[in-house]
Amino acid sequence: MAALLRAVPRFRGPAVWGRPLPRLWCCSGQKDPKRWVESKLSTSKEKPPGTETEKFQMVYRFDAIRALGYVSRLKLAQTALTVVALPPGFYWYSQGILTLNSVCLMSGIAGFALAMLCWMSYFFRRLVGILYVNESGTVLRVAHLTFWGWRQDTYCPMEDVIPLTETKDRPQELFVRIQQYSGKQTFYLTLRYGRILDRERFTEVFGVLDARK
Structure with missing residues (x-):
């Protein structure tokens, strides 16, 4: 899996990853290129009450998730x-x-x-592509893939997210888990190949990773 993550971003070249791909991830057209929204084929679970008018700030991004969506559909x-x-x-x-x-x-x-197909679908549906945090810092928005390889957004209350500093996972590992106190759904995050775009907000959610032993 580590070899796949290294190879995927190189497959299309660095210039291509700077552009949105149709039907999977599309740019909102705003001046800020970091703001991304779902395409018509993506799905989004219902937003928590009170966040309908709030903007979400991108704090983490894994570029290879777009290519993995194509791989998922090709495997299907x-x-x-x-x-x-x-x-x-x-x-x-x-x-x-x-x-x-x-x-x-x-x-x-x-x-x-x-x-x-079962193994790849199980993993790809839980692999985090983008993380957002709303302006009030109460909701974590997780963008990941569906079984069909399209994008889906899941909203998690911030108080339900277990900080990485409270888990046994280490940031140096290939994947760390995003878990919830309610035990609803577990996602996988790769800090080795992903990019933290807003370290301050990321730290508010998952704790100060550099301070861990």
Whole structure:
């Protein structure tokens, strides 16, 4: 996974990552390039009451999340093709066109593709792409991927977010977990390959990471 994270940003070149991609992450058109909003195909869970008119400030960004969205959709299409090929394979076997070894190979490939899709989907849906904090500092907005590889925003009350200083995870690790006291949903954050854009607000949410042993 570390090799994938290193390779993805280099795949399209540094210049491309400075531009928004259609249908996944799109710029709001404002002068501030750090303000991003969902495209028409993205989904957003309901905002907490009282934050409808508030602006959210971006505090963290993981550029490779856009490419991982494409990887997720590509894997979904590849898995669908391998599974759809099974019924014709069984039919051709019944007609004596394919051997038993060929059918077993097709079934093994389809099973492996399904297992990889489940694993990748589980991880990619919890990998943080962008973090926002509202102006009053009461809500954390987490942008991540859906099962289909599109963007989804989840809103977490700040008092429910467990600071990283209170967990066993270390900032030096490849991934650290964003957990909630309520135990609702856990997200994965990579400080090694992501960028902290507003360290002051980031520290207010997750604590002073440099002070940890």
